[in-house]
Amino acid sequence: MRWVFYYKAAAFLAKKPRYVQFNDYIERKGKQYVNITYKYRSDGTKVSKLYQYKDLIIANAFTTKITEYLDGFQYESAIGGSGNFPPTLNFVPTAEGYYNFENNKYIYNYTDHLGNVRLSYFNNGNGAEVLEENNYYPFGLKHEGYNPTAGNVSYRYKYNGKELQETGMYDYGARFYMPDIGRWGVVDPLAEKMTRHSTYIYAFNNPIRFIDPDGRAPDDFVRRKDGSIYWDNKANDQYTTKQGEGYLGKELYFTFNSYIDSKSWDGPVPPFTDPTGNKLNSTITLNASENSQGELTGLSASKSIEIGPTPVGKGRDFYPGEGGSNNVLGITSNSKGINVNFEQHASVSPIEEIGLNFMGYKIVDVAQKLNINFDKSSGNLSVNAYTNVFPSATLYIHGVVGMQYNQPSFVKTHSGFKANIRPTLTDFGGKSPYYPSKFYKR
Numbered sequence: 001m002r003w004v005f006y007y008k009a010a011a012f013l014a015k016k017p018r019y020v021q022f023n024d025y026i027e028r029k030g031k032q033y034v035n036i037t038y039k040y041r042s043d044g045t046k047v048s049k050l051y052q053y054k055d056l057i058i059a060n061a062f063t064t065k066i067t068e069y070l071d072g073f074q075y076e077s078a079i080g081g082s083g084n085f086p087p088t089l090n091f092v093p094t095a096e097g098y099y100n101f102e103n104n105k106y107i108y109n110y111t112d113h114l115g116n117v118r119l120s121y122f123n124n125g126n127g128a129e130v131l132e133e134n135n136y137y138p139f140g141l142k143h144e145g146y147n148p149t150a151g152n153v154s155y156r157y158k159y160n161g162k163e164l165q166e167t168g169m170y171d172y173g174a175r176f177y178m179p180d181i182g183r184w185g186v187v188d189p190l191a192e193k194m195t196r197h198s199t200y201i202y203a204f205n206n207p208i209r210f211i212d213p214d215g216r217a218p219d220d221f222v223r224r225k226d227g228s229i230y231w232d233n234k235a236n237d238q239y240t241t242k243q244g245e246g247y248l249g250k251e252l253y254f255t256f257n258s259y260i261d262s263k264s265w266d267g268p269v270p271p272f273t274d275p276t277g278n279k280l281n282s283t284i285t286l287n288a289s290e291n292s293q294g295e296l297t298g299l300s301a302s303k304s305i306e307i308g309p310t311p312v313g314k315g316r317d318f319y320p321g322e323g324g325s326n327n328v329l330g331i332t333s334n335s336k337g338i339n340v341n342f343e344q345h346a347s348v349s350p351i352e353e354i355g356l357n358f359m360g361y362k363i364v365d366v367a368q369k370l371n372i373n374f375d376k377s378s379g380n381l382s383v384n385a386y387t388n389v390f391p392s393a394t395l396y397i398h399g400v401v402g403m404q405y406n407q408p409s410f411v412k413t414h415s416g417f418k419a420n421i422r423p424t425l426t427d428f429g430g431k432s433p434y435y436p437s438k439f440y441k442r
Helices: 350-358 410-414
Strands: 003-007 013-017 035-040 046-054 062-070 073-080 085-093 097-100 105-111 117-123 128-133 176-178 220-223 229-232 246-249 251-260 277-290 296-307 328-333 337-346 366-375 380-387 392-397 400-405
Touching: 246 251, 251 337, 251 366, 251 380, 277 337, 277 366, 296 328, 296 337, 380 392, 380 400
Parallel strands: none
Antiparallel strands: 003 013, 035 046, 046 062, 062 073, 073 085, 085 097, 097 105, 105 117, 117 128, 220 229, 220 246, 229 380, 251 277, 251 392, 277 296, 328 337, 337 366, 366 380, 392 400
């Protein structure tokens, strides 16, 4: 026997077989007599939407609003009810936001790391004017009750950059999403690939870290058994995609740590100080962007640098032999792939440099270099790490050791001269008092 639920008049929940009965306290709210019809091309691209609703002015009359989608250009027309209105071009999307043809204004959108449109603004001639502000609960329901700006009623792309429908759902392409309950309205079309997850949950129930690009399986970076990384536009599980592979997401972290190993340090030790320990910590963060087919289309990068303590004074975020102009983080791309180049240097304080020179040593160029390449044809991400000859260094690629280098003898590699004064070019026969900055692949 199949059991269903109904509400008794006293509003207690009871169970009865074969029928559902609701009490008088449950009411339907919102617009009634609403009907929405969508039209798609054979490849699944949406071309139009018909939104029919009961006219609020003319009794027993219906209005049908027609929205047409043409490669980003969005047109709108209406028939019935209060009158017929011909198709009008509302807007066209741009890299920074969209152009509003109704008001002839260029609108800028500020989005967060999940693609949510948080702020829309334009130049009113005297500066920036906020058109709309959107803040969301984790699963996408919009905050209400403050910052009541009208916004653009024609532009309805909000959470994850998806279009909000008149039903309150978001259109992701393959499915419609209900942000008020954090669930999809229908089963995932790729449900057989994710048997460990509910077919209705959104973003593995972790919307702070993950997004779902089109309502099907997610697509992200994946780590193979051997530690190599590739982009999988069919990745479907945050824990495992194929046996032995790990799901990493769209954001990758590279942590580069250069340090003096106390066990192998053979250099001078000033009284009451410890010259060993961390000298340079760098974190490089990569964020991937994709198209509607799940193909990686771009990478953005940011860095965070921390200079470690030094026995005397404050360490420098450059190497005097180079002047600091070689501290870089850059991205280049071509038809074959994308390259990310990172280089960072550090050195001891000027006062400590004098002390080391007095004892007959040249200072260390604490140098780090990363070369990250994404190959579009294979989807592989290759990582090459470089350091100078000293000190030790470890590279963590998304939490896993990708490179380990152990320092050699400081005395044997950095003994520069024997003099009781700070070196000059004359002391080195006209040569620089600094070793040249060099990199060795690890």
